[in-house]
Structures are given as structure tokens and as C-alpha cells.
Amino acid sequence: xxxxxxxxxxxxxxxxxxxxxxxxxxxxxxxxxxxxxxxxxxxxxxxxxxxxxxxxxxxxxxxxxxxxxxxxxxxxxxxxxxxxxxxxxxxxxxxxxxxxxxxxxxxxxxxxxxxxxxxxxxxxxxxxxxxxxxxxxxxxxxxxxxxxxxxxxxxxxxxxxxxxxxxxxxxxxxxxxxxxxxxxxxxxxxxxxxxxxxxxxxxxxxxxxxxxxxxxxxxxxxxxxxxxxxxxxxxxxxxxxxxxx
Numbered sequence: 001x002x003x004x005x006x007x008x009x010x011x012x013x014x015x016x017x018x019x020x021x022x023x024x025x026x027x028x029x030x031x032x033x034x035x036x037x038x039x040x041x042x043x044x045x046x047x048x049x050x051x052x053x054x055x056x057x058x059x060x061x062x063x064x065x066x067x068x069x070x071x072x073x074x075x076x077x078x079x080x081x082x083x084x085x086x087x088x089x090x091x092x093x094x095x096x097x098x099x100x101x102x103x104x105x106x107x108x109x110x111x112x113x114x115x116x117x118x119x120x121x122x123x124x125x126x127x128x129x130x131x132x133x134x135x136x137x138x139x140x141x142x143x144x145x146x147x148x149x150x151x152x153x154x155x156x157x158x159x160x161x162x163x164x165x166x167x168x169x170x171x172x173x174x175x176x177x178x179x180x181x182x183x184x185x186x187x188x189x190x191x192x193x194x195x196x197x198x199x200x201x202x203x204x205x206x207x208x209x210x211x212x213x214x215x216x217x218x219x220x221x222x223x224x225x226x227x228x229x230x231x232x233x234x235x236x237x238x239x240x241x242x243x244x245x
Contacts, residue, residue, distance in 0.1 A: 067143055086128030095161075105160070113156075114145065114149065120157055136151065205231055206228040208228045209227040
């Protein structure tokens with residue numbers, strides 16, 4: 001902030017004027033107004049720094065959380081429970097048991113966290129949907145919490161789940177029924193003969209083509225209305241496991 005102009009050449013440095021007796025009345029008035037303006041700006045800046053809400057509407061936003069419906073869905077409408085959280089009620093309980101002891105959900109702050117079950121429900125609701133229907137504001141209204149709480153709950157559950165990687169991820173034994181079913185599905189779904197013994201496929205991404213292919217271009221037309229090549233990695237673990245055993 002610079003003093004208003006026009007200014008007298010003697011006013012280039014305000015800090016040196018402890019005695020204003022040598023200044024004219026107009027110059028003294030300008031200095032006084034400038035100092036008051038600086039004080040008002042500093043006060044406003046401090047108020048903005050301290051404030052967490054810059055605009056508080058006259059009428060608060062009504063909240064109608066729907067989390068309590070999950071209890072009814074879990075007991076009587078499991079399909080609706082799965083529609084919201086993408087897991088069965090019993091799977092939800094298993095995940096909750098595995099992550100409840102994680103230190104990320106415990107702190108020594110005065111403001112206690114939301115119950116871990118609610119945090120897990122918020123995370124699963126976000127993870128199981130995509131697009132405009134799962135914005136932070138939509139989730140916060142559905143759960144009856146603030147947008148910041150939605151972000152915090154998501155981050156905490158992600159940390160807890162990643163630390164439980166070995167408990168959640170694993171391959172079935174080669175002589176199990178699950179291994180046999182996975183191998184059978186791989187043989188039916190795979191179009192590559194070398195992948196017939198696989199039990200796991202990792203989907204990749206698409207690489208956009210610069211121009212329409214000259215031959216069989218319709219085969220490269222993807223669901224995003226573009227011409228592209230698909231990348232996919234498949235692990236054929238059956239032969240490897242058989243060699244090791």
C-alpha cells in the first residue's frame with residue numbers, strides 16, 4: 001500500500017516524522033488519513049485470518065442425513081444396503097472389525113472423531129460411485145456431516161485399509177475350489193491362448209490412436225467414442241504354482 005498522491009517530496013518516508021510541526025496542515029491530514037486506512041486494512045486482514053467462515057447465510061442449510069437407514073437396510077433390505085455401500089452387510093462388519101483398532105481413528109484432541117462405522121460408510125459410499133452423483137457436497141448431505149469431515153473420513157479409512165493389505169489381498173491355494181473357479185472363468189473370458197491357465201487379470205488403460213486405422217477400424221472403436229488400443233496384464237499363476245509345488 002502506497003500513500004495517496006499527490007505528495008510533497010518531504011513525505012517519501014513517513015517513519016522519520018515523529019514531529020509533525022514542520023509539516024503543513026494538508027500534509028498532516030493526508031498522513032493521518034493514510035495511517036487510519038492502514039490500521040483498518042490490518043484489522044480486516046487479521047479478522048479474515050481468524051475467520052473460518054467468510055459468509056454465513058441468514059438461513060442455515062437444512063440437514064436430512066440418511067445414515068440411519070443403513071441399519072434398516074442391513075437387517076431387512078440387503079440389496080439397498082449393497083446399492084449404497086457396494087458391499088454386503090456381513091462384509092461391512094468384517095471390514096469394520098479389521099480396521100477398528102487402527103491408531104488413525106484415535107487421537108487426544110478435544111473434538112472426538114465420528115464413529116468408525118460412519119467413517120467406513122462414508123468411504124464406501126464415495127468409493128462405490130463416480131461422476132457427478134458422488135460429489136463432496138452430495139456425500140456430506142447424505143451423511144449429515146461437513147465437507148471437511150467427508151474428506152477426513154475418506155483419508156483415515158484409506159490409511160487403515162492400506163495397512164491391512166495383506167489381510168485383504170491374497171491368492172487362493174492351487175488345490176482349492178476358488179482357484180478352480182477362477183481358472184475356469186479365465187479360460188472362458190480370455191481371448192489369448194497363452195492366458196488360458198491364468199486365474200487373475202489386471203485391467204489396464206487405453207492408448208488413444210492418432211488417426212483412424214486403415215484396416216478393421218471398427219474393432220478399435222471404444223466405448224468412449226475414440227479409436228484406441230487397450231492395455232491389459234494377465235497373470236497365469238497356475239503353471240507357476242504347480243512348478244513350485
